[in-house]
Amino acid sequence: MTTEGSRLDPWVDAYAARANAMRASEIRALFAVASRPEVVSLAGGMPYVQALPIDMLTTTAQRLLVERGPVALQYGSGQGDEGLREQILEVVGEVGVTAHPDDIVVTTGSQMALDLVTRVFCDPGDVVIVEAPSYVGALGVFRAFECEVIHVAMDDEGLVPQALQETLDQCSREGKRVKLVYTIPSFHNPAGVTQGPQRRAEILQIVQSAGVLLLEDDPYGLLGFEGEAPRAIRADDAEGVIYLGSFSKTIASGLRVGWAVAPHGVREKLVLAAEAAVLCPSNYAQLTISEYLATQPWREQIKTFREVYRERRDALLESLQALMPEGTTWTIPAGGFYSWLTLPEGLDATAMLPRAVANLVAYVPGTGFYVDGQGRQNLRLSYCYPEPDRIREGVRRLSAVIESELELVHTFGTAHALNPVTGSTVPAPDLA
Amino acid sequence: MHVLVLAGGLSAERDVSLRSGRRVAEALRIERPDWEVQLADVDAQLLDHLRDHRPDVVIPLLHGAAGEDGALRDVLQSLGIPFVGSIAATSRLAFDKPVAKRLITDAGLRTPDCVAMPQSTFRELGSTGVLTAVVERLGLPLVVKPAKGGSALGASIVHDASDLPAAMIGAFAYGDVVIMEQFISGTEVAVGVFERDGDVLALPAVEIVPESELYDYSARYTAGTTEFFCPARLTDEQEMQAQAVALNAHVVLGLRDWSRTDLIVDADGEAWFLEVNVAPGMTETSLVPQALSAADVTVGGIMSELAEVAAER
Numbered sequence: 001m002t003t004e005g006s007r008l009d010p011w012v013d014a015y016a017a018r019a020n021a022m023r024a025s026e027i028r029a030l031f032a033v034a035s036r037p038e039v040v041s042l043a044g045g046m047p048y049v050q051a052l053p054i055d056m057l058t059t060t061a062q063r064l065l066v067e068r069g070p071v072a073l074q075y076g077s078g079q080g081d082e083g084l085r086e087q088i089l090e091v092v093g094e095v096g097v098t099a100h101p102d103d104i105v106v107t108t109g110s111q112m113a114l115d116l117v118t119r120v121f122c123d124p125g126d127v128v129i130v131e132a133p134s135y136v137g138a139l140g141v142f143r144a145f146e147c148e149v150i151h152v153a154m155d156d157e158g159l160v161p162q163a164l165q166e167t168l169d170q171c172s173r174e175g176k177r178v179k180l181v182y183t184i185p186s187f188h189n190p191a192g193v194t195q196g197p198q199r200r201a202e203i204l205q206i207v208q209s210a211g212v213l214l215l216e217d218d219p220y221g222l223l224g225f226e227g228e229a230p231r232a233i234r235a236d237d238a239e240g241v242i243y244l245g246s247f248s249k250t251i252a253s254g255l256r257v258g259w260a261v262a263p264h265g266v267r268e269k270l271v272l273a274a275e276a277a278v279l280c281p282s283n284y285a286q287l288t289i290s291e292y293l294a295t296q297p298w299r300e301q302i303k304t305f306r307e308v309y310r311e312r313r314d315a316l317l318e319s320l321q322a323l324m325p326e327g328t329t330w331t332i333p334a335g336g337f338y339s340w341l342t343l344p345e346g347l348d349a350t351a352m353l354p355r356a357v358a359n360l361v362a363y364v365p366g367t368g369f370y371v372d373g374q375g376r377q378n379l380r381l382s383y384c385y386p387e388p389d390r391i392r393e394g395v396r397r398l399s400a401v402i403e404s405e406l407e408l409v410h411t412f413g414t415a416h417a418l419n420p421v422t423g424s425t426v427p428a429p430d431l432a
Numbered sequence: 433m434h435v436l437v438l439a440g441g442l443s444a445e446r447d448v449s450l451r452s453g454r455r456v457a458e459a460l461r462i463e464r465p466d467w468e469v470q471l472a473d474v475d476a477q478l479l480d481h482l483r484d485h486r487p488d489v490v491i492p493l494l495h496g497a498a499g500e501d502g503a504l505r506d507v508l509q510s511l512g513i514p515f516v517g518s519i520a521a522t523s524r525l526a527f528d529k530p531v532a533k534r535l536i537t538d539a540g541l542r543t544p545d546c547v548a549m550p551q552s553t554f555r556e557l558g559s560t561g562v563l564t565a566v567v568e569r570l571g572l573p574l575v576v577k578p579a580k581g582g583s584a585l586g587a588s589i590v591h592d593a594s595d596l597p598a599a600m601i602g603a604f605a606y607g608d609v610v611i612m613e614q615f616i617s618g619t620e621v622a623v624g625v626f627e628r629d630g631d632v633l634a635l636p637a638v639e640i641v642p643e644s645e646l647y648d649y650s651a652r653y654t655a656g657t658t659e660f661f662c663p664a665r666l667t668d669e670q671e672m673q674a675q676a677v678a679l680n681a682h683v684v685l686g687l688r689d690w691s692r693t694d695l696i697v698d699a700d701g702e703a704w705f706l707e708v709n710v711a712p713g714m715t716e717t718s719l720v721p722q723a724l725s726a727a728d729v730t731v732g733g734i735m736s737e738l739a740e741v742a743a744e745r
Contacts, residue, residue: 008722023654032450351601415601
């Protein structure tokens with residue numbers, strides 16, 4: 001008997017090879033449960049926009065539409081609104097970056113800037129060096145452009161210069177083309193660590209010597225809990241560094257406005273690439289940000305965010321200290337949203353996640369922040385969204401889950417599940 | 433008529449359930465534009481919603497715990513709200529795989545031999561000895577899966593005894609009791625069963641050919657990764673036998689309105705019962721919608737029929 005089979009997708013043989021990994025994932029499905037209020041989600045990275053003065057934003061948006069509606073609702077420049085670019089210079093001045101408004105390309109979140117930079121620099125097979133671990137959104141972009149991603153070790157001060165040098169040397173010996181070194185120097189996502197001034201200088205010196213472009217991603221730079229914002233690497237090299245910034249964490253992620261500060265030649269290409277991709281960033285969103293920066297005490301608001309996040313960071317660290325089983329370690333973030341936790345020897349954060357979600361707490365397993373399967377013993381804890389009491393409750397639940405996982409491992413002599421996890425293991429951007 | 437489709441919940445199959453719920457609700461709206469069809473999650477507001485709006489009938493499309501274990505159906509029964517599908521007591525039996533398989537065996541149907549154990553048994557007696565005893569009794573390969581739950585979450589096929597501990601880790605992540613079942617090689621099929629006009633009818637079997645050995649979560653919900661044949665590539669006799677097992681399982685377990693039985697047809701053409709679902713998946717890649725399509729029945733048509741019958745109960 002012959003019967004025609006169906007794979008329920010007539011285009012299944014037409015997809016690009018890079019789409020092969022785009023599959024339904026049981027880990028990602030668990031994050032659907034994590035969105036329920038019963039679950040304490042320490043998984044997502046949603047900024048706490050409730051701390052914004054919504055009344056003032058309403059007034060700002062209303063005034064914008066009344067006074068500049070025809071402009072705000074129209075196409076804009078591919079490079080971004082000139083007035084906003086001038087204001088961005090004020091913002092990046094806080095981390096020591098000086099530039100001309102023409103050096104800035106406004107993007108739909110800095111995620112789009114990552115895409116554009118990779119688009120204009122990387123051919124398939126080109127090497128991008130990243131930290132171990134690294135921002136999952138960047139890894140997704142590098143993979144989409146079929147780059148070879150190589151992780152370089154970090155320590156408590158971030159990217160390790162010697163390891164970076166060794167990797168560059170190794171690539172050179174192997175004849176590989178290294179196009180970018182991607183780093184998040186301040187309040188790293190997911191590792192929660194920050195490069196000190198000396199470390200930054202060493203890294204810059206290494207990439208300069210190697211003649212490789214540094215891609216500096218700095219979405220959290222203004223969200224430090226102590227002292228002044230760390231000085232950006234770009235502040236010391238205008239030609240060898242592309243600096244990415246964002247209003248997602250300092251104003252509102254929903255407006256999707258970020259930027260790249262790039263050397264002249266690069267910027268010209270980024271603008272053309274941006275026009276090819278999206279024509280222009282949203283004029284409405286840009287002008288809302290511009291109006292906000294012009295009329296509201298935005299530096300004070302950033303201080304408010306810092307206080308909110310510091311209180312939550314403290315709640316997380318105190319709870320971890322009080323409750324985590326022996327053998328568990330974690331990083332101590334001096335800013336930003338995340339702490340990187342290392343489970344007791346032998347535990348597997350991916351295999352443990354279903355049990356955690358069943359016990360109403362969620363985190364992101366560490367493997368999502370690597371391209372090479374590292375990170376099984378790690379997980380990212382996010383403290384940006386839940387209130388401090390919820391964070392404490394979440395850590396209490398997580399601690400109990402780890403205890404029972406230790407018992408399971410003791411019983412069976414392994415922590416790893418038999419089947420490899422397929423598909424994405426990180427949540428969608430709208431998970432708290 | 434006011435129909436409330438319940439989907440979501442707190443189980444690991446929440447996402448699947450939400451997709452099933454949206455699809456059925458949309459199909460009902462198209463089929464019966466005169467009906468008020470609402471979709472709701474199971475949360476702290478549900479009881480107030482049920483009391484305040486009192487739907488004429490509820491369609492529970494919750495997969496996994498609370499949806500298929502009978503708990504929510506107990507609540508609906510307590511409130512006197514009619515619903516589509518099996519009652520709480522029989523849902524509970526069907527949802528517990530070892531219990532369902534015992535009843536199926538008692539009824540003279542074939543189901544792979546199995547052992548079910550909680551984690552405490554391994555802890556108290558030592559996992560190596562227990563697993564060795566299980567392998568000696570059941571042989572290899574073995575299917576290891578949580579005793580309760582669906583979508584193959586936590587399930588694996590073990591060919592080598594040294595892989596059993598890792599398979600147990602995977603299964604215990606989704607439940608406190610794990611079932612180890614003889615692996616039966618053959619054609620994997622699913623048969624939907626619907627009650628219509630007082631008759632219990634089986635839909636055509638859907639044959640499942642996943643890319644890899646296991647029809648796992650990714651294979652179930654990524655369009656393109658699994659090939660389906662409906663009608664299945666079975667002889668008429670094999671097809672009838674598979675349907676007969678599904679019909680018998682529905683009756684033996686005391687199920688109501690609809691169910692889906694998953695089976696293996698072995699090399700000798702014998703059909704083996706694996707498990708039964710009282711709230712089958714209704715997503716774009718699910719099995720029952722494919723079988724309905726093969727039988728020229730629409731999702732909206734059959735679900736509205738069931739809703740009307742349930743509302744009269």
